[in-house]
Structure formats: structure tokens, C-alpha cells
Amino acid sequence: MSGSTLGNPQNTIEILQKYQFTFQKKFGQNFLIDTHVLDKIIHAADITKEDMVLEIGPGIGTMTQYLAEAARKVIAVEIDKNLIPILSDTLSGYDNITIINEDVLRVDMRKLVEEENEGRPIKVVANLPYYITTPIIMGLFESQVSVESITVMVQKEVAGRMKAGPGNKDYGALSLAVQYYAEPYIVANVPPNCFMPRPRVGSAVIRLTRHEKPPVEVRNEKLLFDIIRASFNQRRKTLANGLNNSDKLNLPKEILTEVIESLGKGAGVRGEALTLEEFARLSNKIWEYADIL
Ligand code: SAM
Numbered sequence: 677m678s679g680s681t682l683g684n685p686q687n688t689i690e691i692l693q694k695y696q697f698t699f700q701k702k703f704g705q706n707f708l709i710d711t712h713v714l715d716k717i718i719h720a721a722d723i724t725k726e727d728m729v730l731e732i733g734p735g736i737g738t739m740t741q742y743l744a745e746a747a748r749k750v751i752a753v754e755i756d757k758n759l760i761p762i763l764s765d766t767l768s769g770y771d772n773i774t775i776i777n778e779d780v781l782r783v784d785m786r787k788l789v790e791e792e793n794e795g796r797p798i799k800v801v802a803n804l805p806y807y808i809t810t811p812i813i814m815g816l817f818e819s820q821v822s823v824e825s826i827t828v829m830v831q832k833e834v835a836g837r838m839k840a841g842p843g844n845k846d847y848g849a850l851s852l853a854v855q856y857y858a859e860p861y862i863v864a865n866v867p868p869n870c871f872m873p874r875p876r877v878g879s880a881v882i883r884l885t886r887h888e889k890p891p892v893e894v895r896n897e898k899l900l901f902d903i904i905r906a907s908f909n910q911r912r913k914t915l916a917n918g919l920n921n922s923d924k925l926n927l928p929k930e931i932l933t934e935v936i937e938s939l940g941k942g943a944g945v946r947g948e949a950l951t952l953e954e955f956a957r958l959s960n961k962i963w964e965y966a967d968i969l
């Protein structure tokens with residue numbers, strides 16, 4: 677196997693020129709050109725020769741080379757067909773990489789993991805296309821793909837939202853959804869000059885380690901997430917009003933107020949003050965009225 681070579685900016689430029697590659701903004705293409713950041717990602721992802729890794733958006737294969745050296749097997753899903761001949765070239769020295777030319781949101785991940793890894797948990801590692809960060813991450817969690825951890829580069833502000841708790845201005849539906857499924861850990865902040873072309877926003881590497889089982893027990897997951905979304909839909913409204921305005925819940929305001937008060941909260945409380953555990957209790961109480969919801 678050849679060593680990783682692309683992390684060096686000069687080699688990236690050479691490849692881009694050789695293939696006269698033009699960046700497509702609509703695909704969120706910002707390629708990593710910093711070997712220290714690449715090393716940090718690989719280290720945080722904690723990959724061993726037992727692991728199958730899914731990479732989303734390999735670009736010209738920079739991180740893919742690092743992953744192939746650390747893992748048993750790498751599956752990389754890339755939407756841009758213009759990158760496929762480049763990947764065949766830059767990854768030609770490796771025999772443990774499969775490239776799939778497809779939109780990652782259209783790939784049946786459960787089937788892929790079942791077929792390629794006999795259903796054993798995989799590790800996801802990526803420098804994500806920022807325009808679809810949330811659907812990718814929530815899709816992986818909700819589709820019950822067997823995933824052990826997700827170590828990804830995301831927009832810095834989004835990493836902050838995933839990690840935030842009650843009382844923090846960034847706390848919201850994404851924080852609760854991510855924390856229901858996983859333990860977030862911010863690995864590093866990454867400035868725009870580590871990418872080509874430079875993104876207009878700051879970036880951060882975040883590792884999400886999947887819980888073996890969610891930290892709270894809920895009687896109906898869908899109801900929990902409907903409640904969370906309704907609570908944050910109108911940030912300046914009270915929790916009772918947010919829930920009352922949701923078309924997913926059909927409970928009279930008096931019952932909503934009663935349920936909220938039974939948590940030991942005042943009627944004027946806002947959703948952003950509730951912990952995941954409190955949302956779970958709220959959702960289990962509302963579930964008692966399932967026959968009239
Ligand atoms: N991994 C490379 C690196 O670090 O240099 C490239 C990262 S770049 C931020 C995002 C990559 O995701 C691009 O290669 C882009 O073409 C690809 N991409 C964008 N949308 C995608 C989608 N829906 N499915 C699969 N890949 C996608």
C-alpha cells in the first residue's frame with residue numbers, strides 16, 4: 677500500500693489540475709488540505725484493523741487514504757461523478773476501498789451494513805457536505821443502522837448546537853435529538869484555511885458515540901420528537917403555547933398546562949429550560965392521553 681499523500685496542499689493542487697476539476701458549490705465541496713487535522717480526525721475516530729468505515733463524500737480521496745490505512749475496509753459514497761475517475765487514480769494503491777457513486781441520502785444504509793459488515797456496527801467518518809449535515813446524521817440514527825460512532829467535520833455552529841444543554845442559546849431540537857442517540861464530544865475547531873476552497877464559516881470536528889440504549893425511557897419515540905419540535909418551533913412562546921399550536925398534538929390547553937405543572941414547572945416555562953429527561957417525562961405523561969391525541 678502506498679502512503680497517504682494528498683493531505684499536502686501541493687499534491688491536492690496537482691490532482692485538481694491534472695483532471696481540470698471544477699468545484700461544485702451545490703455539493704458543499706471544501707477539501708481538507710491539512711495533515712494535522714486529518715491525523716486528529718483519524719485519532720478521534722479510534723479506528724482499528726477490525727473496523728468497517730463509511731465515509732460520506734470522499735472528494736479526491738484525501739481522508740479515504742488515511743482511513744484505508746487504519747481500517748479493515750472503507751466504503752465511500754460520493755455524489756459527484758466527476759470525482760470518480762480521480763478517486764480511481766488516487767486510491768489505486770489500496771485494495772480495501774469500495775466507492776459508491778450515489779447520493780448518500782438515497783443509499784439503503786441498513787442493507788449496506790448488513791451486506792458488507794454482517795450487521796456489525798460500523799464507524800462513520802467524514803468531512804461532511806454542510807448543506808445536508810442534519811439529514812445525514814439523523815438519517816443514520818433513525819434508520820437504525822448499526823453505527824458505533826460518527827466522527828465528522830461540521831459547521832462550528834452546528835457542532836455547538838449538537839453539544840448544547842438547557843440554558844445555552846444554542847440548545848434546541850437538534851441538541852436533544854443528537855443527545856438522545858449519542859454522547860457528543862467536540863474534538864477540535866478547524867479554521868477555514870485548512871480547506872480548499874476556504875469555506876465562509878468556521879468548522880469543528882465532533883465525535884458522536886452512540887449510546888447502547890437511550891439515556892431516557894420513552895413510551896413512544898415519535899411522540900417525544902413531535903413534542904420537542906413543537907416546543908422549539910416558536911422559541912419565544914411558552915411550552916404550553918408551543919404544544920397547543922402543534923398540529924401533531926390535539927390536547928386541550930388545560931390538560932397541557934396540567935401535564936406541564938405535574939413536572940414541577942410553572943405554566944410559563946419555555947421549552948428551552950427542559951432537560952432531555954424532563955421532555956421524556958412530559959412525553960410519557962402526554963402518552964397517557966394517547967386515545968384523544
Ligand atoms: N472528504 C473530502 C475532503 O475532506 O477533502 C471532501 C469533503 S467535502 C466537504 C464534501 C464531499 O461530499 C464532496 O466530495 C461532495 O461532492 C460530497 N457530497 C456532497 N453531497 C453529497 C451527497 N448527497 N452524497 C454523497 N456525497 C456528497
